[in-house]
Amino acid sequence: MSLFFESLFNGAAIGSVLLIAALGLAVVFGLMGVINLAHGELIMLGAYTTYVVQSLFKLPLLAPLFGAYIFVAVVAAFLVSGLVGLLLERSVIRRLYGRPLETLLATWGVSLILQQFVRTVPLAWSTGLWLAAMVGLAGPPVMNRLWGPRQRPWRLRLGCWVVAVAVGVACAGWIRGAMPKLASASARNVDVTAPRWLRGGLDLGDWTLPIPRLVIIGLTILAVLAVYWFLNRSLWGLRIRAVTQNRAMSDCLGIPTQAVDALTFAVGSGLAGVAGVAVSLLGSVGPNVGGDYIVGCFMVVVLGGVGNLWGAVVASAGIGVLTDVIGAGRLLEIWPRMPAWLQQGVEFFATTSMARVLVFALIVLVLQVRPAGLFPQRGRMAEV
């Protein structure tokens, strides 16, 4: 019984990392049909955001709250990656709808640019740049909402951008002074230290549950529920689904399809940022971290069935449990008296490298039987 639970827990642990990394892609690729190869880099931006937030909480003023920085990081990472995603959609992706090959190449290029960006631009300046973009873009709509529309909108916009640049430069300068580690650019991986309560394990009798894994499982469940709620219970979710099902008709009925596209992409990118926080709890944070996850993300979305949220959940759970059962050699424990020839075979596959090979082979087999994934759904992909 304990074996069953341990395997289930490990499977859930591996699967939840896959799922939270793939969730944003499930939205972007699943609902919009955009093959976003820069998804891994949006995860990376989330991980770097965690690092910046962590450095901020190491300052004397905020040090007492260090244990809680991770919650701030989740929100900040969502906003950072979301905004970058929004800019990416407005500048590149929207010109390429319905052209999957060009999208693929363009987003790959974007992923290289983002990698090189974090290598060459100091984090202090990146943070300042992001703040400036945020103030400059969000300023006019917010002020319009607060005080009603202006007579001369261009003045307001200009004013906002002037303030934005000032805020960005001031902030970057302050960060350079206060956090010298963020002042210079480095291709070296950075050290994200989890707060003390997030580092240990939870002792339950015989075995220990790693707390970071529990937190990631919790975060993943929350993220899935939030996405489900957003898509199925909110006004914008309704619009997104409408556009997914029939763009032309939605347009006729007055749904602002361009705004829907931008929002969908921004939400998907923001989710990648949240995944970045999770990833930073487990492994290293560096310019190449996105590359470690991108293949797994596409694997989950394709196996689950493009456009189906629950498909992604089932697929990641399945891959997680299989990886653990094969890679940790649990078949030998489940069935201790298996024939010798079978036992040799199982032992051969009971290494991490071979488990990966076998899991990929099984996915190929499943896709042979169900080419559109486990839970196929008609969506905007049909238009393309």
Added chain:
Amino acid sequence: MCLTLSARRTFGASALAASLLLVSCAGPRPATTDSAGMEFDDTVAVGILHSLSGTMAISETTLSEVEKMAIEEINAAGGVTVDGKTYEITWIEEDGASDWPTFAEKAKKLIDQDQVPVVFGGWTSASRKAMLPVFEARDAFLYYPIQYEGQECSRNIFYTGATPNQQAEPAVEFMFKESPVAGKPFFLIGSDYVFPRTSNTITKAQLESLGGEVVGEDYLPLGNTEVAPIIAKIKKALPDGGAIINTLNGDQNVAFFKQMQAAGLTPENGYYVMSFSIAEVEIDTIGPEYLADHFAAWNFFQAIDTPASQKFTESFQARYGEDRVTNDPMESAYNMVYLWKAGVEKANSFDDNLVREALIGVTFDAPQGPIEVMPNHHISQTVRIGQVTPDGQFDILSTSDGPIDPQAWNQFEPSSKGYACDWSDPGKGEKYRL
């Protein structure tokens, strides 16, 4: 009009006349002058070939930095003297770009086009194996600074890093006999490529002869950071704690140590990790709170408390920043520039073959202590075991009694047992039976 001598090689018998001419001009101007105001008769350019871009750049640029530091130190102390003439060392640097064929191509360029007398370069075994045929075909020389799996002894390479018997073997022996988990079973983990697999084959053979027990072995594919199944296996194989020999690469260590701690496999619970690729630089990126109390084996630690070691670290920090740390590969890269200089001066020539013969037996008072070039083109080195401290440095627990001689051919591995390498004797060469 004032005469300036641009062609430095013309500086010979006419030196006196030229300097008289110069004195009569606006001001004295010697043939070459470095920032410290040293005067030289001539210059010699050496090749530096590390990855300045790509995944290995993070590690390899530090080697390039210390090599330049060593060169400038030598220049400040008067340069290299050959045949009574002083030479200023300059360098031609190429980027290996973390791509092995590029290493071979750039090595060809340095030898054929730039005609450098020596190349300092490489980090990964793959890059060395790619460059090896280039150097052998041209009978040129590569100085390679990294600890590696051994089982190689080229006439055209000087290996200044540790061989397994200067790092892995003393480390495994320490874990088996002296560590807090002495006598407990071993688990071996590494990245899936040549160094960890060779190193672990040697470790297994060594433990067998010591009477130790290996209860498991696993390799993580490069680029994969999901270590959960491996940790589950370690838990199962070592229920009461034990020793873990770790040859994981770079980033994968971060995932491994973070998740080991979360799973409760910590030193307090009796799980001690001995790592072969974690030095001061890596502690900085992984975070000392995840590594504290685990072990590493190297020839050099920044914590070594000798004047030579402190001087090395101080001059590095003075050049490249107070927050920088030094580590074993950097020390090794630093040493090889000095060894080459000593070899050239002993041979009294820049000729490759004369230097190759002269270099054997050359000694140098390195930051780690005295080292000597042995006939098998490797270096005798002191071996140290360090334990990670909470502030990110090492506490040196054990130091070998003097330098240990290198074994290019491993004596635990059946295919090379009983063989050795000796380039000082034409009858012996690369691999001969002892």
